[in-house]
Amino acid sequence: MNESLLRELVPAVIGVLVRRGADFASAEDAVQEALIRALETWPDDPPREPKGWLVAVAWRKFLDAARAETSRRGREVAVQVEPPAGPAPATDDTLRLYFLCAHPTLPPASAVALTLRAVGGLTTRQIAAAYLVPEATMAQRISRAKRRITGLPLDQAGDLGTVLRVLYLVFNEGYGGDVDLAAEAIRLTRQLVALTAEPEVAGLLALMLLHHARRASRTGPQGRLVPLRDQDRSRWDTGLIAEGVVILQAALARDRLGEYQAQAAIAALHADARTTAETDWVQIVEWYDELLQLTGSPVVRLNRAVAVGEADGPRAGLAALADVSPDLPRYAAVTAYLHERAGDLDRAGELYVEAARAATSVPERDHLTREAARVRQVQGGAPC
Amino acid sequence: MRYLLLKHYRGGPAPVEGWTTMDRWTPAEVDAHMRYMRDFADRLQESGEFVDGQALAPEGTFVRYDGAGRPPVTDGPFAETKDLIAGWFVIDVASWDRAVQLAGELSAAPGAGGKPIQEWLEVRPFLTEAPTVAG
Numbered sequence: 333m334n335e336s337l338l339r340e341l342v343p344a345v346i347g348v349l350v351r352r353g354a355d356f357a358s359a360e361d362a363v364q365e366a367l368i369r370a371l372e373t374w375p376d377d378p379p380r381e382p383k384g385w386l387v388a389v390a391w392r393k394f395l396d397a398a399r400a401e402t403s404r405r406g407r408e409v410a411v412q413v414e415p416p417a418g419p420a421p422a423t424d425d426t427l428r429l430y431f432l433c434a435h436p437t438l439p440p441a442s443a444v445a446l447t448l449r450a451v452g453g454l455t456t457r458q459i460a461a462a463y464l465v466p467e468a469t470m471a472q473r474i475s476r477a478k479r480r481i482t483g484l485p486l487d488q489a490g491d492l493g494t495v496l497r498v499l500y501l502v503f504n505e506g507y508g509g510d511v512d513l514a515a516e517a518i519r520l521t522r523q524l525v526a527l528t529a530e531p532e533v534a535g536l537l538a539l540m541l542l543h544h545a546r547r548a549s550r551t552g553p554q555g556r557l558v559p560l561r562d563q564d565r566s567r568w569d570t571g572l573i574a575e576g577v578v579i580l581q582a583a584l585a586r587d588r589l590g591e592y593q594a595q596a597a598i599a600a601l602h603a604d605a606r607t608t609a610e611t612d613w614v615q616i617v618e619w620y621d622e623l624l625q626l627t628g629s630p631v632v633r634l635n636r637a638v639a640v641g642e643a644d645g646p647r648a649g650l651a652a653l654a655d656v657s658p659d660l661p662r663y664a665a666v667t668a669y670l671h672e673r674a675g676d677l678d679r680a681g682e683l684y685v686e687a688a689r690a691a692t693s694v695p696e697r698d699h700l701t702r703e704a705a706r707v708r709q710v711q712g713g714a715p716c
Numbered sequence: 717m718r719y720l721l722l723k724h725y726r727g728g729p730a731p732v733e734g735w736t737t738m739d740r741w742t743p744a745e746v747d748a749h750m751r752y753m754r755d756f757a758d759r760l761q762e763s764g765e766f767v768d769g770q771a772l773a774p775e776g777t778f779v780r781y782d783g784a785g786r787p788p789v790t791d792g793p794f795a796e797t798k799d800l801i802a803g804w805f806v807i808d809v810a811s812w813d814r815a816v817q818l819a820g821e822l823s824a825a826p827g828a829g830g831k832p833i834q835e836w837l838e839v840r841p842f843l844t845e846a847p848t849v850a851g
């Protein structure tokens with residue numbers, strides 16, 4: 333049994349413990365301990381019934397902890413020591429865990445960590461490594477999050493919008509460690525699609541698949557960032573694109589548009605084009621208009637200006653920036669590009685330098701510094 | 717022994733003659749510089765001397781407490797005259813001499829015309845925990 337299959341069992345096992353009477357926080361701790369034990373022992377001694385093994389070990393860990401707590405407090409354990417029999421509605425359990433872990437009262441970083449642990453079945457150490465924080469810090473973040481949601485009923489529907497935002501965050505923040513967070517986000521979103529009938533969940537999955545398809549072409553040698561217009565499109569994963577498009581079309585057919593479906597539609601139009609020039613920019617602008625209506629987001633307004641620049645020329649793109657705040661990250665980068673396209677290389681050079689100063693990541697900063705050097709060289713008349 | 721190799725956007729001794737900002741280099745020179753920086757970090761990893769490496773954005777502010785019930789006072793963005801930290805490497809090496817040698821290597825990163833930029837780097841020892849056997 334490989335590690336990802338093991339991890340898939342985690343939410344269901346937490347559900348079993350909770351139905352036997354454990355509170356969520358203790359059940360989750362017990363399952364985490366059982367998971368770590370499984371990671372240590374299964375490679376040499378795999379159990380015949382992985383889920384049964386996990387339930388048995390986690391339940392024992394839970395009872396040990398509850399007894400220790402009882403003797404500490406001198407009170408009786410509130411749970412039954414013998415598990416009650418009964419049906420196991422595992423799918424409902426898992427869905428409720430998504431809602432609980434991404435509860436609107438939790439700060440996003442905590443919701444992300446808790447979701448990765450309780451729904452994703454990652455260990456605290458793996459999550460800490462992925463987000464580049466000490467393991468003790470991550471452990472503390474998770475236990476504080478659990479304390480915050482203590483007492484919330486596990487049997488109520490939660491806020492799907494928050495769940496989707498949390499999954500989007502996991503997908504978008506590709507940090508270090510040995511865990512592929514983008515792949516993990518896709519796995520968790522795929523699982524959520526199977527549990528709900530909301531078109532926006534499918535929209536988010538399509539969006540992730542369509543972006544994931546471009547991953548190999550997004551970075552060049554030495555981690556250098558390659559913008560969409562320069563990507564080698566023959567390296568895009570056509571299987572993922574096809575899957576994303578099918579999922580998106582089925583979602584759109586249900587006629588309940590949301591921001592993730594609209595974003596996925598834009599990604600699908602990019603995926604459909606062989607070059608930047610062949611891209612259907614007019615339709616992309618229309619989707620940005622939809623997206624703007626749905627979200628009113630200034631970032632969408634900024635990205636829309638780029639699309640307008642491609643559809644109607646750089647001057648139109650710059651005009652579309654009129655009502656966008658210059659304080660936005662990437663504002664300078666977008667204006668630099670549009671000025672370059674418009675042939676104003678002096679201004680473009682200055683703006684690329686400004687954009688590099690405002691960059692929020694090292695690859696982005698390096699890329700913009702290179703762009704500044706590039707237009708300045710073009711400007712000086714030297715070969716590129 | 718741990719040392720901090722501190723890189724500055726500005727501040728420190730006067731830069732060497734002929735120094736230019738990166739946007740005035742050719743794209744190939746920019747690439748060569750970035751490759752050198754990455755290779756330097758890789759070499760530290762391989763030699764078992766790397767602890768941490770981070771870059772800072774140039775934007776930020778000074779902040780201080782301003783009394784109970786009052787919001788903190790801020791003073792920023794940083795004045796143009798201020799020393800400004802750009803980033804750092806933390807290294808764990810056998811000696812001060814080794815730390816200085818590595819800082820020298822880092823400062824030899826290529827710039828315009830492929831020549832070493834000879835950037836000033838600040839080297840600072842970390843204070844340690846109290847030793848178990850004291851005296």
